[in-house]
Amino acid sequence: MSPAVQTSEPANRRLPFWRRVLVPTLLIGGAAVAVALIAMMPAPEPPAVQSERPPVNVRVQRLVPVPELPDMFELTAIVEPRRIVKVAAEVAGRIERYGSRGQKLVWRGATFEADRPLAEGQPVSAGDPLIFLNTDLLRARLDRARAQFEFDEREYQRLEALLARGTTSQREVDDARSKRDISKGMVDELAYELERATIVAPIGGVLNKLPREIGEYAQPGDVVAEIVDSECVKIAVEIPERDVGFFELGEKAWIAPLATPDAWCEGTITYLDSVANPATRTTRMELTIDNRDGRLRSGQIVRARLVRQVLADVLMIPLGSVVPLEVGYEVYVVENGLARRRPVKLGFIKGRDVRVESGLEPGQLLIIEGQRFVSDGQPVRVVE
Secondary structure, eight states: OOOOOOOOOOTTTOHIIIIIIIHHHHHHHHHHHHHHHHHHSEEEEOOOOOOOOEEEEEEEEEEEOEEEEEEEEEEEEEEEEEEEEEEEOOOOEEEEEEEEOOEEEEETTEOOOOOOOOOOEEEOOOOOOEEEOOHHHHHHHHHHHHHHHHHHHHHHHHHHHHHTTTSSSSHHHHHHHHHHHHHHHHHHHHHHHHTTEEEEESEEEEEEESSSSOOEEEOOOOOEEEEEEEEEEEEEEEETTTTTTGGTTTOEEEEEEEETTOOOOOEEEEOOSSSHHHHHHHHEEEEEOOTTTSSSTTTTTEEEEEEEEEEEEEEEEEEOOOOOOSSSSHHHHEEEEEEEEEEEEEEEEETTTEEEEEEOTTTTTEEESGGOOOOOBBEEEEOO
């Protein structure tokens, strides 16, 4: 007999059908129900966020309008003398000597005695002799002209007598009268030239230059002296096109040298050019200032302080309170304990303050410190 073959079945085949099929199905279904129940549960509420923002400490300033405020600005200007007279020779001649002072002068605290030779940089009075030209040739010509005149006068008188007796013609008498008159004109001309050989100061001022040396020959028209009148000076300033309409003749302005910025002196507008400079589009304006103390010198650069207009009830706020934006500016005010944003339009700057043209009202509390740490609606605490 062949040996018996033993076979074995898997263990799960030995389990009952309900355990092999029904139990896994129930487990899967229960898991699905559990997942669905968990998904249907309400989500937990997030923790409550505190809605109140902590107040920010700020300093404020109550807005009070300035009753009157001059809208001023400053420009660079140049000092010019009131007059510069270039004295020229009227007749030809060799310079023989310089003149001397005709009278005693007290000028800018110094005393200049009379009959002292004139020198550059010293004061002169109108009529003081500046230069004496040699007159030898002029006197000789004048003597000759006088002799000719006396002869022509006698000849005319002789012919007049002959005409009365009827022994000469009227034409000869007329010719003699013409010669006499021409001779008289020559005498007068040479007398005037002789008088003008002494060149005198036409105005009072400072003898700025004596460009000709003694011994040089001067022709008519040659400049032999330069006198500067700086008792009053002109301040020449170029006004921008946008500002020239604010100024009129007779208005006041103030000048200060660059070396002494606080030494302001008052002047008056005495000239406004009617035509603007085509290159710079500015208009020349001149101020006249008393300069008898000599504090301003010709060619000096000074500062001119000008007033466009005087404004009434102007709101001025500190520059530090303004918050610049990409377009425009804003500030913050305090209303009912909250910071409120206010867009503003600004005007001119004066010192550390700036004019507010719109956006604020008198009486408001402007935040001047801490404004960069607040936003619109931010609670604030006003501190001293």
